[in-house]
Amino acid sequence: MAVKWTPDLSVGVKHIDDQHKIWFEKANGLFEAGKARKAKEYINTMIDFLDEYTKQHFRDEEAYMEKIGYPEIEAQRKAHASFIENLTKLKSEYNESGGNILVIINANNMVVDWLSNHIRKMDKKIGEYAKTLGEIEK
Numbered sequence: 056m057a058v059k060w061t062p063d064l065s066v067g068v069k070h071i072d073d074q075h076k077i078w079f080e081k082a083n084g085l086f087e088a089g090k091a092r093k094a095k096e097y098i099n100t101m102i103d104f105l106d107e108y109t110k111q112h113f114r115d116e117e118a119y120m121e122k123i124g125y126p127e128i129e130a131q132r133k134a135h136a137s138f139i140e141n142l143t144k145l146k147s148e149y150n151e152s153g154g155n156i157l158v159i160i161n162a163n164n165m166v167v168d169w170l171s172n173h174i175r176k177m178d179k180k181i182g183e184y185a186k187t188l189g190e191i192e193k
């Protein structure tokens with residue numbers, strides 16, 4: 056099944072939502088490549104794209120939290136760091152397995168569930184906090 060951002064994942068801050076949408080597109084690209092059993096080099100490029108984008112997104116999200124003085128920024132930083140660690144592990148497991156595509160296919164749910172839960176449980180609170188400051192972006 057294709058991985059997609061859905062409106063119930065909206066945190067109410069436009070630039071964060073926009074990045075989350077792109078993140079889902081990149082994750083989808085990786086898993087589609089996995090299902091299509093693309094070559095190892097290609098899969099590695101897709102993992103690198105996802106990894107780079109994830110890091111950029113977390114940096115931007117953390118900068119925004121700093122800007123608005125979000126009180127739970129430390130918990131966010133920790134969650135972000137552990138997710139990045141998981142992506143790094145995924146990449147090494149894939150390469151250590153000699154490019155076993157099952158590693159990628161099996162990681163699909165883990166990666167997407169993690170981010171969806173993180174958005175629902177943690178990122179939405181950023182939007183709620185921003186709202187109390189009148190920080191509404193359109």
Ligand SMILES: [Fe+2]
Nearest residue numbers: 116131177178
């Ligand atoms: Fe976050």
